[in-house]
Amino acid sequence: MLIVTVSLFGATVGQAQNSPPQERIALVIGNSTYMHVSPLDNAINDAQLITQSIRDAGFSVTLLQDATQIDMRRAIADFGRALRDGGPETVGLFYYAGHGVQSFGTNYLLPVDAGLTDAADLDLVAMDASSVLRQMASARNRTNIVILDACRNNPFENIRDLDDNGLAEMKAPTGTYLAYATAPGRVAMDGTGQNSPFSYALAEAIQIEGAPIERVFKDVRVKVIAQTGGVQTPWDTSSLTREFVFRPGKQLSAEEMAEQQLWNSVAKSRDPVQIMLFLRSYPRGLYQDEARAMLSDVLELELKGGKPAQPVAATPEPDAPFVSTAPAETEVQMLEKARVSGLKEDYQSYLDAYPDGTFKELVRIEIAGLEGKETQAATSRVAATPAPEGLLEPASAQPRLDPMFFNQPLTEGPSEIVGKTILEIIELSPLFPPIDGLPDAAWKNRSCSTCHKWTRDTLCTQAATYIKEGGARALRKEHPFGGSLKRHLRLWAENDCK
Structure with missing residues (x-):
């Protein structure tokens, strides 16, 4: 069973590439070679795979393999301390692959030296999964992720009070995302290859740029269902209030956003x-x-x-059939x-x-x-051909116009727009079809704002593209109100869209 918990205390995780980088700290534990219960073929392989995947996503990772109870307690305590030292913007991630069991609704992670003859001793030889959540919550950092791949089978199925399959559903506070490799109480597959179906799909999905965590686990669910023939269906629930992205995508320019x-x-x-x-x-x-x-x-x-x-x-004629x-x-x-x-x-x-x-x-x-x-x-x-010396127009010869304001009438251009403000112009009908051959009914006597849904803010965003790199090319594109409107929009943008 794999559980993912994401706790957010109010920050947006998906950051633009030019934002200050977040510190990302991860602890990964993989237990395969057990001393007293059946070994697992893929737990360490899965831990290594996830380690590489999250390193590629910017995490500093500590990898622990075949850990005893002492090893796990010390590593989890050090992990909590590192998160507290990192500050509120630090992102914490904990991943565990190995045996895990539930008893009376509590989930336990098994160290490789765990031996058990009575369920009453479980909390003495194993790690309560909630102890990880407590360490991370104590740091009060913005984002925490806990991944428990720990329900491949029950190694203590013959012990009374330990005959439940899988792990129990865990509760988490507001701002939390929980995802199970399979439904609570069900067993997930260890896999016949080098990795479990869930961990393999998760490692791939983490690499999707710009994908929020909801999309990551949706992709994982689709892949696991297909690979297992519907036997294993990942399950999740969310109370997130902010977005989390493993690999933030490319930041769009103002023109690309528009x-x-x-x-x-x-x-x-x-x-x-x-x-x-x-x-x-x-x-x-x-x-x-x-x-x-x-x-x-x-x-x-x-x-x-x-x-x-x-x-x-x-506007179709009354009772006129469409042919x-x-x-x-x-x-x-x-x-x-x-x-x-x-x-x-x-x-x-x-x-x-x-x-x-x-x-x-x-x-x-x-x-x-x-x-x-x-x-x-x-x-x-x-442009690649040098102009003869003396033929280039000096910058001083180019006309300079006064600052432009939103409520200022235009002084040049077609007679239909001269004397009107930008706000008035966008409510006019185009002077010629925006696309050659466009039917008259699609543009005549209709304002441009009908198509573009122009507002002052969106106009400012559009105008700003004319003063950026490549703005001259945009200015040369024909416009249904002529090039003078674009030039005035550029002057308005240069005046901070006042």
Whole structure:
């Protein structure tokens, strides 16, 4: 049986990579070679495997193998002292692999020198598992993890009052996560290979970057059920109030965070117009492949007679039935040819043959993406060619504008936006379609805030991308209100979005 306990006293464990590193301290014990009861094949192997896995996750690990009762008591006391010395930000982890039993609802860990003839002597020859929790709680550190892989079989099954299988369910205070390798009272497998199914799956899942502990053990549960044919089902319960992550993922930039938030909203809606607008905004973004695949799926669902994916602004005529006409076989073949080759010429051939085809919006997005790559490549070639001396425009020749404020009218740009504030502009309708060929009903007489869900905070986040590295490239991208709005947004960001 394996139990995991995570205690949080109020800190967020998953930290960004540029945050001060947490001190992580671990004690790992593996007992295999027992003197008076049956040995275990994989306990030490599992302890070594988990040691390597958590070391990779930033833990300083003390590994103890085939420990006697004296060894275990001393090591656990030293572990508690190290946590107390480490301070409140220290993360503590205890892992035990070996024999474990329960008696009257209390769980005991067995040292290799444990010998027993009567259940009454159990607390004299074994370690009460709760003593580990008490040592860790005394440190008042923010995060503690206890892993007990200790219910592979009952070595004292012939002793009265020790005939219960597995370990008993343990209670823990608020802010605690408990996970069992199998349900309370059941026996987990030791494994026929070098490691137990649970420990092997856990060592792999710990390495997933950015995965909260709930996801780690969900992945473990799925793998163990599959490997054991459903005989062993890991079980867990949680009263966590903060997130814990073994391996924090890469910190996203402000632009990437804005893209992620927008994509989460778009993906949830599965609206083809929203997906196309997203691809227009991030043609080479983090989610372009996922977005294009979803757009293709949505369109194919519509063609097969599924729920029609109508534009957001479309208002059907009363009693007008939806008619879905499947594309001709030649149209599908031309699209597949273009998607396989990836050539702009093949996509253009599709549009020439089917200007009002079923997949015209998808094809136009692909063409725009390919043209963007061509432009980027051409720009890179030009940038790599030194300009003749004397032709570079001096910085002093570039116009400088006054600071921009949120409630300040714009002084340049199309007549539709001159004299209006940023707040007023985002409630206007675009001056031209955000995506070439987008139906008028999807953008005309509709405010941009309908799609982007703009607020002052999200606008500030977007504006900040224009002053970061690569901001000049973002400024060059066409905008339905013209480039002047982006330039004013940049000035506003430079003025701390006042």
